[in-house]
Amino acid sequence: MTTIKTSPTTTDLLPEALRNDFPILNGDLHPGQSLAFLDNAASTQRPVQVIDAISTVYQRDYANVHRGIHTLSERSTELYEQAREKVRALIGAEHAREIIFTQGTTASINLVARSWGDENLRPGDEVLTTVMEHHSNLVPWQQAVGRSGAVLRHVPLTDDGRLNMEAFDRLLSERTKLVAVASVSNTLGTINPIEQIVARAHAAGAVVLVDAAQSVPHQPTDVRAWDADFVAFSGHKMLGPSGVGVLYGKEGLLDAMPPFFGGGSMISEVQFDRFTPAELPAKFEAGTPPIVPVIAMSAAIEYLNRVGLDAIHRHEQTLTRRAYDALAGVEGLRILGPAPEHRSGLVSFVFERIHAHEFAQVLNDRFGIAVRAGHHCTQPLHALLGITASTRASFYLYNRPEEVDRLLEGVVAVQELFAPRGRRRRRKPDE
C-alpha cells in the first residue's frame, strides 16, 4: 500500500471556499459519496457566476446581435462585444478585431485549415505538426494536405515525452508553410516551448497555429510574447459554456484570408451574383453566433481573472506534483509524459494488465472520482507509445489535495481488485 507522507504546500493552494461557487461539486455523486471531478482536460464545471450570467441574459437582455435598432439587440450586442474585449485582454492580443468567436477549438482550427490552408498550401508544401496533437489539430491538416497536395509531417518525442526540438529543426525547411502545435499536450501534459517554436518557424518562413485549449484556462497567455499567428481555444475548458471558442489571428493574416462560412453578418454588401465581405471580425462570424455562450464565457473570464491565472497555475502545479509523486510509487504503473516541472495540470497513466476502463469504472463507482479513460483523442500518440488506452486525471482550480489522495487510494484498490488470485470458473458437469 502506497501512502503519501508529504503535506500539501498550503501557500500555493487556492482557498477551499471557492468550491462553494460550484454547485455541482457540492452534492453527492452516489448516496454518501462526494464527487471528485478530475476530468477537467475534457471539460470543466461552471461557477454560479457563469450559470447566473446565462440566466440573466435570457431574462433581461437577449436578442440577436448586430442587427436590431431596438434596445434588447443593443444590449446583447454590447455584452457580446464586451466579451470580445475581455478575451483580447485575457490573451494579450493587440486588437479586439483579431478575436473571432467560433464554436470551439475544433471549429477555430478548421477555419484556418480551410481558409488559410486552401488559399496558401500548394503541392510540395509541408505542414508540420507533432505526434502529441489532439485529433482536432491533426485531422483538419490531413484534410488540408489531401485537398492541396501538400505533405504532413510530425515532430517526434524525446524519451521523456517532450517535443524533440532537434528533430523539429531538421524537419523545418523552406517547404514548411505552417506549424500546428499544442501549447500543452492533453495526454502527456507536456508544456511545449511555444516562443522558441514560433521564432524558429518564422525564421523558416512558416506561420504557426497554436492549439491552446489546454493552456489558456490554466496559466497566463500572451499571444504577442509567443508571436503566434493563430491561437485556438474553447470556452468549456475554462469554466464557460460548450459551443463557444476563440480563434485569435494576426490582423494581416486574417485580412488576407478568404471568408470560410458565407451567410448573414459576414458581408458588407450582397448582390444576386456576388458579395463583398465584411471587415474583421464579422468576416469570419457568419450567421447568428453563440450569443449567450460568448457572454457567459466572458463571465468565466472575469471569474478566472479574479482568482488569478498565476495562482491557478501554482495551485495545479502543487496538485500535479502530488499526484505524480504518489502514482510514480505504485508498482507496475507507468506515467505517460515528462517530469512534473515540464508538465501542466494532468497525469495520464497505464497499468500493466488492467485496462483503463476498469480504472474509470471502479474509480467512479466506488470512489466518486471522474477521470477520463480511453485514447483522449490522441489515437496515433497512444499507438506510438504501444498502448490503446490510458487513464487521465486532470486538475483545476477547485480540486483539493484530498482528492489526489483519494485517487491514489482508488488506484491501489483497482490494482487489488483485478490482481490474479487463482480464480476458477465454475465447471459444467460435462466439462
Next chain:
Amino acid sequence: MSTEEEVYQEHILDHYEDPFHRGTLSGATHAHEGKNPLCGDVVRIELILDQSDDEGGKVVDLYFTGEGCVISQASASMLLEAVYGKTVDDLKQFSAEQMLELYGPRLTPNRQQCCLLSWKVLQSAVHAPIEDAG
C-alpha cells in the same frame, strides 16, 4: 450501494482469470475478428461447424482469443460457454438482449459495447467460412 460490485461480480472475474476455451482452434471452418474502437478491445472467434446434415448445422467446437477490458474478455468466455454444443440456428437466434442478460450486471451504453463485442464477432463468424478449410 455502489454499482461497482455489480459490474465486476465474482463469477465474471472468474471467467476473466480462468476463461472457457481461450485459444486457437486447429481445423476451424469459420472465423471472424472484431474491434471495439472505444476501448481498443479485440476478440477473434474460431469455430468448427458441422453442416453435413440438413438441420442447419451444429457447433462442434469454438475458441476465442483477444485482449481488452475485463468485460470484453469475460463476456467472450461466458458466451462461448453458453453456445458450446448448440446448433447454428440456436446461435443465430441468440440475441443481444440475451447476451446482456447472460453477462448479468447492468451496464452503461458505452460498456454494453464491450459486452456485445464477442456476440457481434460470433454472429459474423458463422457467416465467415475460412476459404481453405476442409
